[in-house]
Amino acid sequence: xRTLTWWTLTFAIVLVTSAPRAQQGEPTNxxxxxxxxxxxxLQLFRSSCASCHGLNAKGVRGPxxxxxxxxxxxxxAQLFRTIMQGIPGTDMPGAQNADATPDxxxxxxxxxxxxxxxxxxxxxxxxxxxxxxxFFGGAACSKCHMVRGRGGRLGPDLTxxxxxxxxxxxxxxxxxxxxxxxxxxxxxxVVTKDGRRLRGVRKNEDPFSLQIMDTxxxxxxxxxxxxxxVIREPRSVMPDYNADQLTDAELDDVIRYLRSLQx
Amino acid sequence: MRRRILHLALPxxxxxxxxxxxxxxxxxxxxxxxxxxTTYSGDDSxxxxxxxxQITPANVGRLAVQWMFQTGVxxxxxxxxxxxxGIMYLTGPDNHAWALDAxxxxxxxxxxxxxxxxxxxxxxxxxxxFAIQGDRLYMTTLDAHLLSLDAxxxxxxxxxxxxxxxxxxxxxxxxxxxxxxxxxxxxxxEYGIRGFIDAFDANTGKKAWRFWTxxxxxxxxxxSWSGDAWxxxxxxxxxxxxxxxSLNLVYWGTGNPAPDSLGDVRxxxxxxxxxxxxxxADTGTLRWHYQFTPHDVHDWDAVQVPILADxxxxxxxxxxxxxxxxxxxxxxxxxxNGALLRARPFVRTTWAQEVGQDGKPILLEANRIGPEGTxxxxxxxxxxxxxxxxxxxxxxxxxxxxxxxxxxFYAFPQEFVPGHLYWGGxxxxxxxxxxxxxxxxxxxxxxxVRWEFKYPRPSFGGTLSTASGLVFAGEEDGNxxxxxxxxxxxxxxxxxxxxxxxxxxxxxxxxxxxxVVASGQTIIAxxxxxxx
Numbered sequence: 001x002r003t004l005t006w007w008t009l010t011f012a013i014v015l016v017t018s019a020p021r022a023q024q025g026e027p028t029n030x031x032x033x034x035x036x037x038x039x040x041x042l043q044l045f046r047s048s049c050a051s052c053h054g055l056n057a058k059g060v061r062g063p064x065x066x067x068x069x070x071x072x073x074x075x076x077a078q079l080f081r082t083i084m085q086g087i088p089g090t091d092m093p094g095a096q097n098a099d100a101t102p103d104x105x106x107x108x109x110x111x112x113x114x115x116x117x118x119x120x121x122x123x124x125x126x127x128x129x130x131x132x133x134x135f136f137g138g139a140a141c142s143k144c145h146m147v148r149g150r151g152g153r154l155g156p157d158l159t160x161x162x163x164x165x166x167x168x169x170x171x172x173x174x175x176x177x178x179x180x181x182x183x184x185x186x187x188x189x190v191v192t193k194d195g196r197r198l199r200g201v202r203k204n205e206d207p208f209s210l211q212i213m214d215t216x217x218x219x220x221x222x223x224x225x226x227x228x229x230v231i232r233e234p235r236s237v238m239p240d241y242n243a244d245q246l247t248d249a250e251l252d253d254v255i256r257y258l259r260s261l262q263x
Numbered sequence: 264m265r266r267r268i269l270h271l272a273l274p275x276x277x278x279x280x281x282x283x284x285x286x287x288x289x290x291x292x293x294x295x296x297x298x299x300x301t302t303y304s305g306d307d308s309x310x311x312x313x314x315x316x317q318i319t320p321a322n323v324g325r326l327a328v329q330w331m332f333q334t335g336v337x338x339x340x341x342x343x344x345x346x347x348x349g350i351m352y353l354t355g356p357d358n359h360a361w362a363l364d365a366x367x368x369x370x371x372x373x374x375x376x377x378x379x380x381x382x383x384x385x386x387x388x389x390x391x392x393f394a395i396q397g398d399r400l401y402m403t404t405l406d407a408h409l410l411s412l413d414a415x416x417x418x419x420x421x422x423x424x425x426x427x428x429x430x431x432x433x434x435x436x437x438x439x440x441x442x443x444x445x446x447x448x449x450x451x452x453e454y455g456i457r458g459f460i461d462a463f464d465a466n467t468g469k470k471a472w473r474f475w476t477x478x479x480x481x482x483x484x485x486x487s488w489s490g491d492a493w494x495x496x497x498x499x500x501x502x503x504x505x506x507x508x509s510l511n512l513v514y515w516g517t518g519n520p521a522p523d524s525l526g527d528v529r530x531x532x533x534x535x536x537x538x539x540x541x542x543x544a545d546t547g548t549l550r551w552h553y554q555f556t557p558h559d560v561h562d563w564d565a566v567q568v569p570i571l572a573d574x575x576x577x578x579x580x581x582x583x584x585x586x587x588x589x590x591x592x593x594x595x596x597x598x599x600n601g602a603l604l605r606a607r608p609f610v611r612t613t614w615a616q617e618v619g620q621d622g623k624p625i626l627l628e629a630n631r632i633g634p635e636g637t638x639x640x641x642x643x644x645x646x647x648x649x650x651x652x653x654x655x656x657x658x659x660x661x662x663x664x665x666x667x668x669x670x671x672f673y674a675f676p677q678e679f680v681p682g683h684l685y686w687g688g689x690x691x692x693x694x695x696x697x698x699x700x701x702x703x704x705x706x707x708x709x710x711x712v713r714w715e716f717k718y719p720r721p722s723f724g725g726t727l728s729t730a731s732g733l734v735f736a737g738e739e740d741g742n743x744x745x746x747x748x749x750x751x752x753x754x755x756x757x758x759x760x761x762x763x764x765x766x767x768x769x770x771x772x773x774x775x776x777x778x779v780v781a782s783g784q785t786i787i788a789x790x791x792x793x794x795x
Binding site (some may be wrong): 037044047050055101107206207 | 381382383384673675677678680683684686687688689690691694695716717718719738740741742744753756758
């Protein structure tokens with residue numbers, strides 16, 4: 001019967017620093033170590049979370065969930081809150097919006113507890129200070145991306161990106177940004193009836209109207225009936241940062257910088 | 264603008280019994296009062312076609328909001344309201360229900376059910392609406408009960424258990440009244456229930472009959488299962504069916520087998536999952552069945568509303584049943600015996616080449632899934648889903664909201680544990696391929712798509728046809744729209760601010776025709792400002 005459910009949504013759990021530390025009086029997982037619940041959590045994870053976190057939970061667009069480190073807190077209660085309520089300002093939706101039950105969320109947490117391992121040595125690569133210099137300088141990331149209020153608007157704000165993406169996902173998105181697009185940033189070109197061509201990213205669209213931000217960061221609204229054509233671009237506005245434009249070492253620096261930003 | 268005539272170059276089956284087109288008589292409207300809306304799909308034929316003609320292609324551009332009713336209840340409305348004698352009856356999430364003044368939208372009463380704290384519900388705490396007979400209302404509940412409410416007060420007249428919610432049975436379906444019986448379906452296949460269709464006495468709530476959608480060994484169809492897989496074989500029945508009084512047959516769609524993706528544990532066709540069943544209305548005896556997706560591994564429930572009509576095919580009148588299936592094929596069946604008359608894809612399908620002469624799909628490699636994953640179209644949401652289609656006997660076209668999306672399907676081993684989700688697999692979206700939606704008009708004789716209107720996103724809004732030649736539809740980005748039924752030209756639209764997930768309906772009160780839609784948590788009544 002599955003239709004639109006929280007299982008068909010994707011939800012992320014955010015990694016990074018704090019170790020689990022239960023607060024007095026906080027709820028704890030009633031299914032911790034329960035083999036049946038862990039199996040249930042595995043199924044739920046595969047069906048609901050894998051699109052962002054990967055079938056092995058090692059991270060795709062969402063972060064790696066096997067490190068045992070969680071940016072929004074790693075106690076049972078904190079994880080429960082993160083999954084159930086989501087994280088505002090990120091791609092992580094709340095499971096509550098799709099009618100998830102508390103038992104289902106606890107089962108997922110029980111499963112996630114079986115995955116924890118030490119943080120990857122790769123996370124320690126790079127120099128954050130060099131990365132910041134590249135971000136706002138030579139690599140020109142800030143031309144389109146903002147961090148803590150500095151930078152451009154055409155691309156997503158990256159203040160929290162290091163906490164909500166795995167290192168692997170960040171590498172993929174920097175090296176091959178056209179592989180997939182986030183809602184609000186689909187590249188397109190609109191052609192007006194008088195032949196003007198405007199390139200930008202889609203902010204919203206319905207069958208009758210289209211809202212974009214053009215490359216000069218202007219918000220523009222069109223009726224489809226006033227446009228000659230809307231070209232869905234296969235290539236991102238962002239260039240591919242291949243090794244000629246950003247060496248592997250520089251890439252490590254930029255990623256280290258992004259992952260050093262604490263929400 | 265985004266409309267164009269389609270002649271999709273899709274594979275199809277053309278059976279010898281259907282050559283040439285034609286459309287003739289309208290299925291009898293079962294003494295329907297055109298001013299009322301008394302059942303989920305408008306009438307027993309489930310055409311969701313209003314005989315009202317005050318709102319026309321010529322004046323629909325002046326359609327305006329008359330009132331809105333904010334339910335104030337979290338969750339989304341998927342119900343079609345009923346209207347009888349100027350009172351609207353509506354159900355909502357978590358088994359809230361209301362009676363409203365249909366002229367003003369003002370509340371008459373509000374019912375709320377106390378639900379158990381722990382319920383196993385896979386797919387939303389929704390409800391799809393009331394049934395009504397006389398001054399009694401009927402609704403199903405998330406804890407798998409059938410309630411009868413007093414239409415004037417909302418007081419409970421009877422409350423009977425359909426089945427045990429602690430065994431993961433739940434109910435969201437709008438009941439169907441057939442003579443003195445209330446017919447209901449059940450949900451819970453994702454938890455490994457064994458599905459059924461039940462009939463209850465409308466006055467007493469006493470069980471009249473049950474038809475198991477998954478037969479036991481030794482029963483007809485029982486050999487399409489292996490071992491004891493039938494005990495948890497799924498086959499939910501969560502969307503309302505149709506009824507033909509001339510044949511005394513109830514037609515009802517059935518859902519996916521369980522586990523959804525792991526077909527290896529249930530070898531066989533898994534009857535009567537993903538089928539339409541024709542049942543004797545008095546006894547529940549199976550007269551015929553047609554299985555759309557034998558041994559489904561993609562969760563392609565066949566619960567879509569079956570629409571009944573009388574068509575002329577090859578110069579001969581035929582009693583048909585039409586359905587656009589979640590598996591991506593459109594089917595026209597002879598509803599007297601279940602014979603296949605036409606099957607043709609209405610969206611991109613990669614799992615079957617065509618439907619063969621024997622009525623079974625000819626499978627392609629993309630139908631096979633395993634732990635490595637397989638990209639298949641349509642996705643788990645299907646070519647369409649629970650959203651109501653409609654049929655206009657005048658144009659002879661079937662109107663349905665369609666979804667063009669593919670997905671990567673996986674199957675994994677999983678043990679069955681009572682009370683736990685039992686899917687045996689996973690589904691991933693495909694990066695960079697979000698898909699899109701479209702309202703499509705299908706000729707049920709040829710199976711060809713005659714026109715379409717594209718939506719940027721896959722949508723779940725239902726449709727309504729009117730005798731004046733209009734189609735109303737809703738989409739995921741909040742627009743409710745009116746189209747010319749013959750050409751597909753968009754004639755009117757309103758941005759409501761929330762996705763539409765229910766079927767529109769229409770009624771007449773005090774000389775004014777209303778069209779009603781559910782948007783998010785709000786009911787919106789539309790009419791011409793002066794009723795003309």
